[in-house]
Amino acid sequence: MAEPGEVGGRGLAVTGWGEVLASPGDGAPEAVLSAFSVRDDVPDHAMLRRMDRLSRLMAAAAFRALGDGGLGGSRPLPGGGERVAVAVGTDLGALDETWAYLERLRDKGPALANPMAFPNLVPNAAAGYLSILAGLTGPSATFTHAETSGEEALLWAEAQIGNGRADLALAVGGEELGTARRMLRRHLGAAQVPVPGEGAAALLLEDPRCAAGRGATPRAWLLGGALGRGPAALGAATQDVAAALRVVERALARAGVRAAAVGGTVSSPAEAAPGREPWDAVRESLPGLGAAEVVDPAPGHGCFAAAGVARGIAACRLAGRLGAPVLQLAAARGGGLAVLVWGPG
Secondary structure (H helix, E strand, O other): OOOOOOOOOOOEEEEEEEEEEEOHHHOOOOHHHHOOOHHHHOOOHHHHOOOOHHHHHHHHHHHHHHHHOOOEOOEOOHHHHOOEEEEEEOOOOOHHHHHHHHHHHHHHOHHHOOOOOHHHHOOOHHHHHHHHHHOOOOOEEEEOOHHHHHHHHHHHHHHHHHOOOOOEEEEEEEEOOOHHHHHHHHHHOOOOOOOOOEEEEEEEEEOHHHHHHOOOOOOEEEEEEEEEOOHHHOHHHHOOHHHHHHHHHHHHHHHOOOHHHOOEEEEOHHHOOOOHHHHHHHHHHOOOHHHOEEEOOOOOOOOOHHHHHHHHHHHHHHHHHHOOOEEEEEEOOOOOEEEEEEEEO
């Protein structure tokens, strides 16, 4: 099987997206769930009682993306859900749920551990809940790689369609901000837990033939991408401009896009200080890329995976506005670089 992001060239249709985002400027982060009714988005209300808060956020964004793409509800899924992949990105998962479980274990002992809460502790809980709620039985994977978690979910979703394992793929990124993350931020500092926001975002990717067969109009195109792992691939952290340049060039080659044709870039907060210089050098090294419009789509919206998929949505919108391809760039400070190329619908 190809690596995530190692498939490109023909392009995938983006037929829908959904967002549930909150930033510090919106007031108390918990207001994100009171700002809308989860029951309006998620069909199985009985399952909501068992779902952790992060899974609810992701499910709401995912069902909004399905609805936006003309799927879900009484409308049948292509292949009955067997040909729909689910890719989830989250950095720390349901951290509050894990914190509460471990506190109870510490205070009351293993004999009184809550078995009903345990399934929510694993990072792929949201992928499982979403697959059950939407009736999706295709490939499923969860990615937990800090700042690039959302981008890696998108690249894996692309690979499933490119490899013929799926006709559609739902890529979802999400993070929650609760007591545990606030405590981590207070003790570790803003540099380690940088964005005090939360949210979820989802993108619906589709084989062009499948989209045409059901009469769906592409809102944008995922033209290709590339993923570099390890410190050597992360130019923003290691000052290795050549390594970062190779990943960008590989993504452009797989997308069939010249650097001079790129109209804009959408970047992660990790691209800003202190690693800005290598990125500037990459832009200057590729003819024409230096003139591209640079956009940072409100980094206060969520963090990590939620922002990664939200950046993909921002790139789709920017590509439509500019009428030109857009690069999405994300760097993980622990090592790793993800690049996606989006085109206008």
